[in-house]
């Protein structure tokens with residue numbers, strides 16, 4: 038992609054996006070700039086990726102074709118207001134913030150500015166994000182395509198409508214936290230039964246990774262795969278019965294629903 042891209046905010050997500058862009062860019066790294074709050078963070082990112090990093094958002098974003106906003110949601114209004122004087126009517130603005138709507142962006146930018154909301158997840162750090170994408174009515178096909186290329190550089194993408202972005206946040210944006218808690222809980226059980234913490238984490242992590250890969254590569258419903266694990270009278274079915282007694286699936290569903298409800302509340 039022959040575009041000048043600025044990433045504003047180089048924390049968990051901004052840094053992962055820079056990493057993806059840098060590793061997928063076969064042309065000059067001069068086309069990627071970034072900005073962050075502290076000199077130290079700017080220096081670290083600059084040294085790690087060999088791109089220009091500023092502590093001034095206007096300097097970083099000036100002359101960019103695409104500006105990716107990767108700051109915390111409460112800073113978005115401030116940062117957008119800051120960059121308005123240096124963007125053109127064609128600059129594509131992309132936000133990855135939860136709860137910051139297209140309507141809110143258009144109030145600041147005007148309805149004619151191309152604007153995209155994207156919801157990636159923390160697995161972007163290893164190029165395995167799942168990112169939901171929604172565009173405003175001022176985006177061209179090229180804008181949408183550029184966003185897909187950017188987020189494909191950190192994993193996979195799915196176009197959705199804005200009302201479905203709440204569900205995307207629940208199912209793939211925020212839920213890595215549930216998966217990490219699951220792995221941690223499983224590892225605790227291993228430790229309680231004599232495995233070292235290191236062994237136990239290795240077992241649980243590889244198991245989750247293996248199951249995700251298997252589910253993805255097989256054409257089989259997860260319910261059938263669940264049944265395939267269970268030997269009659271064996272250990273696995275005992276785990277299933279106990280988990281269901283403890284509302285295992287319902288617990289996950291209500292946790293995800295709480296995230297979705299929070300996303301809706303933040304978007305009001």
Ligand SMILES: NC(=O)C1=CN([C@@H]2O[C@H](COP(=O)(O)OP(=O)(O)OC[C@H]3O[C@@H](n4cnc5c(N)ncnc54)[C@H](O)[C@@H]3O)[C@@H](O)[C@H]2O)C=CC1
Nearest residue numbers: 046047048049050073074107108109110134135157158159
């Ligand atoms: N962490 C996650 O798993 C996910 C986060 N998001 C969204 O991504 C956004 C960023 O989240 P994280 O990367 O986790 O946050 P973070 O706190 O790790 O990174 C924020 C970055 O913004 C910089 N920053 C702070 N004030 C700034 C300013 N005025 N101008 C420029 N840079 C500034 C900080 O120095 C830091 O580099 C949030 O809006 C969040 O909703 C979306 C999907 C997943």
Ligand SMILES: O=C(O)[C@@H]1CCC=N1
Nearest residue numbers: 134135158206210211
């Ligand atoms: O917790 C949050 O608000 C962000 C959105 C998705 C993941 N983290």
